[in-house]
Amino acid sequence: MSGFISVRNVYFKYDENENGAEQGFALNGVDLEIKKGEFAAVVGHNGSGKSTLAKHFNSIYLPTTGDVIVDGMNTKDDDSLFDIRKKVGLVLQNPDNQIVAGIVEEDVAFGCENLGVPPKEIRKRVDEALKAVDMYEYRRHSPDKLSGGQKQRIAIAGILAMEPECIVLDEPTAMLDPRGREEVIDAVTKLNKERGMTVILITHYMEEAVLADRVIMIDSGKVFLDGTPREVFSKVELLKQHRLDVPQAAELNYKLRSCGLDLPECVLDENECAEALMKLLGSR
Amino acid sequence: MSVIKVEELKLIYGAGTPFQKTAIDGVSFEIEQGEFLGIIGHTGSGKSTLVQLLNGLLRPTEGKICLNGKDIWEKPKKIREVRFKVGMVFQYPEYQLFEETVYKDIAFGPKNMGLSDEEIDERVRKAASFTGLGDEYLQRSPFDLSGGEKRRAAIAGVVSMDPDVLILDEPTAGLDPLGRDALLSQIKTYHDVRKNTVILVSHSMEDIARITDRILVMNKGRKVMLDTAANVFSRGEELEKIGLRVPQITKIMMLLRQKGIPVDTSVLTVEQGFNEILSLARSSV
Amino acid sequence: MVRDVTLGQFMPGQSVVHKLDARTKLILLIAIIVFIFAATNYMSLLLITLASLLVVLLTRISFKMYLKSMKVILMVVLFTGIINLFYGSGEVLWEWQFIKITEGGINNAVFVTIRIATLVIISSVLTFTTSPSDLTDGLERLMKPLTVFHVKVHEIAMMMTIALRFIPVLLEETDKIMNAQKARGADMESGGIIKRVKALIPVLIPLFVSSFRRANDLAMAMECRCYNGGRGRTRMKVLRFSLNDLWALIYVLIIFAGVILCNIYFPATIR
Numbered sequence: 001m002s003g004f005i006s007v008r009n010v011y012f013k014y015d016e017n018e019n020g021a022e023q024g025f026a027l028n029g030v031d032l033e034i035k036k037g038e039f040a041a042v043v044g045h046n047g048s049g050k051s052t053l054a055k056h057f058n059s060i061y062l063p064t065t066g067d068v069i070v071d072g073m074n075t076k077d078d079d080s081l082f083d084i085r086k087k088v089g090l091v092l093q094n095p096d097n098q099i100v101a102g103i104v105e106e107d108v109a110f111g112c113e114n115l116g117v118p119p120k121e122i123r124k125r126v127d128e129a130l131k132a133v134d135m136y137e138y139r140r141h142s143p144d145k146l147s148g149g150q151k152q153r154i155a156i157a158g159i160l161a162m163e164p165e166c167i168v169l170d171e172p173t174a175m176l177d178p179r180g181r182e183e184v185i186d187a188v189t190k191l192n193k194e195r196g197m198t199v200i201l202i203t204h205y206m207e208e209a210v211l212a213d214r215v216i217m218i219d220s221g222k223v224f225l226d227g228t229p230r231e232v233f234s235k236v237e238l239l240k241q242h243r244l245d246v247p248q249a250a251e252l253n254y255k256l257r258s259c260g261l262d263l264p265e266c267v268l269d270e271n272e273c274a275e276a277l278m279k280l281l282g283s284r
Numbered sequence: 285m286s287v288i289k290v291e292e293l294k295l296i297y298g299a300g301t302p303f304q305k306t307a308i309d310g311v312s313f314e315i316e317q318g319e320f321l322g323i324i325g326h327t328g329s330g331k332s333t334l335v336q337l338l339n340g341l342l343r344p345t346e347g348k349i350c351l352n353g354k355d356i357w358e359k360p361k362k363i364r365e366v367r368f369k370v371g372m373v374f375q376y377p378e379y380q381l382f383e384e385t386v387y388k389d390i391a392f393g394p395k396n397m398g399l400s401d402e403e404i405d406e407r408v409r410k411a412a413s414f415t416g417l418g419d420e421y422l423q424r425s426p427f428d429l430s431g432g433e434k435r436r437a438a439i440a441g442v443v444s445m446d447p448d449v450l451i452l453d454e455p456t457a458g459l460d461p462l463g464r465d466a467l468l469s470q471i472k473t474y475h476d477v478r479k480n481t482v483i484l485v486s487h488s489m490e491d492i493a494r495i496t497d498r499i500l501v502m503n504k505g506r507k508v509m510l511d512t513a514a515n516v517f518s519r520g521e522e523l524e525k526i527g528l529r530v531p532q533i534t535k536i537m538m539l540l541r542q543k544g545i546p547v548d549t550s551v552l553t554v555e556q557g558f559n560e561i562l563s564l565a566r567s568s569v
Numbered sequence: 570m571v572r573d574v575t576l577g578q579f580m581p582g583q584s585v586v587h588k589l590d591a592r593t594k595l596i597l598l599i600a601i602i603v604f605i606f607a608a609t610n611y612m613s614l615l616l617i618t619l620a621s622l623l624v625v626l627l628t629r630i631s632f633k634m635y636l637k638s639m640k641v642i643l644m645v646v647l648f649t650g651i652i653n654l655f656y657g658s659g660e661v662l663w664e665w666q667f668i669k670i671t672e673g674g675i676n677n678a679v680f681v682t683i684r685i686a687t688l689v690i691i692s693s694v695l696t697f698t699t700s701p702s703d704l705t706d707g708l709e710r711l712m713k714p715l716t717v718f719h720v721k722v723h724e725i726a727m728m729m730t731i732a733l734r735f736i737p738v739l740l741e742e743t744d745k746i747m748n749a750q751k752a753r754g755a756d757m758e759s760g761g762i763i764k765r766v767k768a769l770i771p772v773l774i775p776l777f778v779s780s781f782r783r784a785n786d787l788a789m790a791m792e793c794r795c796y797n798g799g800r801g802r803t804r805m806k807v808l809r810f811s812l813n814d815l816w817a818l819i820y821v822l823i824i825f826a827g828v829i830l831c832n833i834y835f836p837a838t839i840r
Contacts, residue, residue, distance in 0.1 A: 045460040046431065060789060082795050090793040097783045098790030102579065102701035102734045109805035111794035122805040140581040144737045147327065158794060174458050177327045177487050178529055204460045207532075245461040248490075248532040248554050255558045261565055270532050274539035281545050281564060341748050364754055372752040379742075380749040382774035392771065396754030427778065441753060 003033035004166065004198060005057055005088070010066035012052055012221075026052040027063070028221035036165070039192040039199045041212035041229075045243045046204070049221035051093075054170040054202045058088040071165070086115065089159030093171045095151035104146075104154055105130065105139040111162040122161070129160035132195075133187045149180025153187050160191070166198035167191065173205060185211065206233070206245045210268045217242065234266035249273035285353070286314035287449060287481050288338060288370075293347035295333060295505075307333045308344070309505040315449075315483070320475050322496030322513070323485045326527045330505040331485050332375075335451045338483070339370035352448070368397055371447030375454045377438035381426040386417065386437045389426050393445040411444035412437075414474050416466070432463040436470075443474065449481040450474070456491060468495055490531045493517060493552040501528070514550035533557040578638075580697045584629045585813055587698045591707030593814040597821045598695045604828050605688055610838045613831035614683055620824045621691045628698050638693045639686065646685045653677040680838055701733040706804060723799030731787070739780065746775045 012027035026049050034040055044050040055061040056068050059075035070088055073080040089111075092098050101107040105126050112122040130136040133153040143151055152172050159167055169188060173181040185208050191197040201212060209215050215232040217225040219242045225232050233239070236246050236254040246254070249267050253276065257263045262280060267273040295308040308330050315321055325331040336342045338349060340356050340363040349356050356366045371393075374380070383389035390411055394404045412422060415436040421429070426437050439455065452471065456464040472495050475482045486492050492499060492513070499516045501509040503526040509516050516523070520530045520538045530538070537549045537557060547564060551557045581587075586594075601617065608614040625635060639646070659673035699707070709726035716722050750771045751757065757768045 045462050055789075058793060060792060082797070085793060085795050092786060092790055092793075094783075094786055096738055097786035098793075100734060100787070100791060100794075101730060103581075106700065106702045106805065110791075110796075113802050113804055114795040114797060116801040116803050119803060119805055119807050122803065126805060142579065142737075143734075144741075155790075162794065179326055179527060243460075243462040248557075249536060251554050252533060252536065252557050252561070255554070256561060256565075259562060261562075270535040270539060273536050274543070277536070277540060277561060278543055278545065281540075281561075282543075336748070339752060341751060364756065367752055368754055372749075374745065374749045374752070377749065379779055380746055380753075380771075380775050382771045382778075392750075392755075393753040396756070445753065 004036040004038075004071055005032075005034040006069045007032040007053070007056065008067045008069065010053075010056065010063040010068060012049075012056070012061060013064045025064075026221055027056075029066075030218075030221065030223055032216065032223060032226075034166070034198065034200060036198055037192075037196045038214060039189070039212045040201070040214045040216055041209035042200060042202045042216045042218060043204060043206065043209050043244060044218035048218045050202050050218045051170050052221075053218065054090065054168050054200070057166070057168045057200065058085050058090050060090065082115075086162055087164055088166045088168060089162060089164040091152070091155050091159055091167065091169045091172050093174050095148050095155055095175065098155050099143045099151060099158075102142055104135065104141050104143060107143065107154060108139075108157045108161050111158055115162060125161045125163065126157075129157040130154075132160055132191065133157045134183075147180055148176045149183040152176065152180065152184045156184070156187060156191075164197075166200065168200045168202070170202045171204070172201075173203065173208065181205070181208070204245070206247050207269075210247060217244065219243075229268055230266045233268060285317060287317040287319075287352060288315040289348075289350040289353075290314070290338075291348045291350075293334075293337060293349065294345050295337060295342060296345045299345060307505055308337065310347075311502075311505075311507045312347075313500065313507060313510050315481055317448075317481060318479050319481050320472075320495065320497045321481070321483045322492035322499040323483060323502060324487060324489065324492055324499060324528060325502030326487060329502040331502045332453055333505075334502065335372065335453060335483065335485055338449070338451065339372045340366040341372070364396075368393070368445050369447055370449045370451065371442040371445050373439050373442045373450070373452045373455060375457055376435075377442075377455075378431065378434035380441075381434060381438055384425060385423050386412070386426050386429070387422040389437060390422075390440045390444045393441055397445060407444045407446060408440075411440040414443055414470065414477075415440040416470055432459060432467075435459070435463075435467070439467075447480070449483065451483040451485070453485045454487070455484070456486070456488065464491070471495070487528075489517075489529060489534075493531055493534075501526075503527075513552055517552060518550040520549065578696065579700050580630050580634065581700070582629060582698065584627060584698065586624060586628045586694060588811075588813060589698075589817055590808050590810050590814050591699050591703040592711055592808060593810065593817055594695050594699055595704075595707050595711060597817060598691065600821055600825070601691050602688060604825060605684055605691075607832070608684075608828055609832050610835045611680070612835045613828045614680065614687070614838075616827045616831055617824060618683060618687045620820075620827075621687050621694070624694055625690060628694055630697055634697065635690050635693055639689050642685075642689060646682055646689075649685060650678045650682040653681045676838055702730055703806065703808075705729045705733070706806070706808060710808060723802075727799075735783065738783075739776065742779060743772065743776060746772050 007030050010027050010030045011025050013025050030053060042050050042053065052061065056063060059081055062076050068075040070084045073084055075084055099107050100110050108126045108129055109122050112125055130139055133156050135150060135153050135157060138146065143154060173184050176184065188199055188201060189211055192199045201208065203209060210229050212229060215227065215229050216223055217232060224242060225235065233246060233250040236251055239246050247268065249270050253263055253267045253273055263276050267276055291312050293308055293311045297305045297307055323331045337344055343357060351366060351369060381389050383392065387408055390408045391404050394407050417436050417440060426434060429437060456467055459467060468491060471482065484492065484496060496513060498511060499513050500507060501516060508526060517530055517534045520534055523530055531552060533554050534551055537547050537551045540547045541549050547560055551560055604617055608617055654670055654674045655668060656674060656677060659671045661669050661671050663670045705726040709722055712722045755768060755771055
């Protein structure tokens with residue numbers, strides 16, 4: 001069975017006149033299947049093509065060659081444009097630039113209004129979406145006075161209110177402080193775990209990627225690694241070659257293990273690491 | 285001698301109105317010439333306000349800031365001189381680029397200082413090379429550069445003023461690991477070569493732990509700690525209480541310590557942690 | 570700082586005035602503005618001013634906020650007041666060379682100042698009690714008939730919404746860029762007019778660049794949320810006239826009658 005979203009041999013080149021400079025392919029033959037209900041993290045350094053890929057999932061960009069199929073619909077098909085965007089919502093990096101209205105709840109309603117949802121139904125969806133990201137009490141506030149993390153959660157609520165089946169987040173935490181990052185990631189994880197929403201999280205923070213079911217590593221517009229966080233983060237050397245960070249816990253574990261200490265193949269966070277080290281040191 | 289001395293600094297916004305807010309609340313400290321100071325604190329802790337006070341962009345309500353022993357607000361008309369001596373790189377500095385060429389943009393500060401053309405030329409080239417921008421970049425438009433290159437150009441625009449104290453507010457925000465590491469090591473090199481004072485404001489504990497000598501911890505407009513990195517991070521629980529996260533490696537050591545394993549909790553880098561655990565594991569065999 | 574501007578800022582609340590339909594408020598505001606200019610003597614003007622102050626009380630927003638919004642255009646008020654001081658006829662009270670202040674001039678100055686102050690306060694009532702989107706929504710609906718003449722009513726309303734949303738963002742950004750350039754020694758406080766205009770270039774260019782970037786992002790975000798112009802669009806809030814709107818209308822009609830009566834029975838103050 002094919003996935004909810006399938007990316008088939010996609011190549012993508014930006015218009016040359018857009019930046020003036022000569023450019024190669026931003027995506028260089030990507031093949032990917034995203035299943036329903038999955039929480040996938042896409043990692044890669046700046047310019048690796050990860051953001052370009054994110055914008056293919058809801059037909060903001062169209063492949064130069066190859067196809068992206070969302071729930072049976074080709075993103076190149078003009079007639080299904082709105083159906084695709086209704087199913088796959090995209091949250092962008094800069095929280096300030098994606099809020100349209102001057103009042104939180106009115107902004108969250110924006111997508112539903114465009115879809116022509118009846119007013120009563122919009123009200124219900126907006127309240128629900130705001131509660132899902134824990135921003136209900138701010139519904140009458142102006143977005144200017146909120147923190148980055150709060151604004152980003154409002155952007156997420158704006159997508160949620162459209163009741164999509166999948167939410168794609170393009171580096172939603174890159175411009176936030178640690179607290180804001182935590183708020184946003186908590187909200188996203190909750191959506192996946194409690195509502196079974198398909199989540200594709202584009203990020204360069206490995207502590208965030210660790211929380212996903214699946215980590216997809218991209219470099220030079222190609223998928224290099226694709227597996228569970230445990231599989232991916234055990235390949236410390238390979239990740240470093242591709243100019244990526246490894247969580248400090250995983251790195252420490254890897255280094256000690258290479259020295260012949262009896263440790264698991266991979267640990268993902270500080271608790272796992274401390275536990276493994278306890279076992280090792282305590283048993284001696 | 286201390287290059288910056290801050291005494292009982294206080295900044296109150298909108299004093300006397302119902303919106304009165306104390307942004308900085310009685311902060312005192314000294315920074316030695318040539319020191320590399322890190323300032324941490326979460327958003328709203330006053331850290332960004334504090335550095336804007338240091339270079340005279342904001343004027344304190346109470347207290348004194350001395351630069352090389354002289355009160356910077358002694359002659360308010362001369363405050364521009366202070367801004368040349370205390371160079372300030374703001375968050376996302378690439379958004380301040382405006383000239384036609386990178387060269388002209390880096391020259392903006394020195395030009396405002398009224399330097400001669402030769403001197404400006406020398407400074408621009410030096411500053412550009414410090415931030416890793418070769419001569420081939422200088423005649424390009426700053427708007428054609430990549431995100432990371434723009435940021436370097438913007439930082440060079442402050443370095444070119446050759447300030448006694450260089451302040452960088454979140455210089456690595458939004459960069460990927462590669463860009464972040466490259467920029468931090470360039471800042472470190474700058475510090476090592478120029479032997480000038482550098483102040484790095486960040487909420488990334490990992491970054492700060494790696495390169496600074498001492499760390500100033502801010503919370504709610506107050507100074508909470510000012511100590512060496514090792515000493516600050518050994519007080520991990522206190523840091524967590526004020527909403528700061530310690531580096532993961534330090535956290536691992538803290539967890540081990542809690543479980544009764546005698547490890548040093550002032551570990552800052554993976555390398556140190558690795559050595560610590562390794563020696564412990566080997567010695568207990 | 571530029572950020573402290575209160576003129577035209579929505580303050581959420583639950584007062585009677587807040588709950589009025591945006592269309593009612595817009596129409597009544599226009600009506601009151603007309604009355605303000607139709608008032609020819611102190612009695613009628615005072616009537617409108619007092620009636621406006623009553624509305625201010627009903628909004629349950631601190632009077633300080635209104636004063637703050639007045640502060641922003643204080644210069645305009647003072648300027649028009651002073652200009653009026655020198656125009657006018659009647660008994661000369663003070664004279665210096667060709668400048669003379671007459672009784673009529675003082676009358677004019679006081680009258681015009683009260684007039685503008687009332688204007689600002691009653692306009693602030695609208696912007697303080699109506700959310701930006703209700704406001705644009707109300708305008709959109711009031712202007713709907715104009716679509717017959719190919720006026721792009723929805724587009725205009727959308728532009729207003731976005732402008733209102735981004736004005737504070739851009740003000741804050743201006744502040745930041747100014748600080749950054751000041752830190753590089755830019756001098757924006759001294760020199761003649763040409764020097765000052767030149768000093769703005771390092772602020773304006775980055776501001777333009779960032780506005781374009783924001784516009785780009787916003788367009789993409791709107792596309793992601795299926796924006797497709799006004800076609801087939803619904804609104805979360807349905808504007809509906811209620812009994813309150815009727816009362817408001819009656820209130821304004823009473824003021825109207827009062828102004829006419831005062832205009833007839835009392836002598837005109839300004840000509």
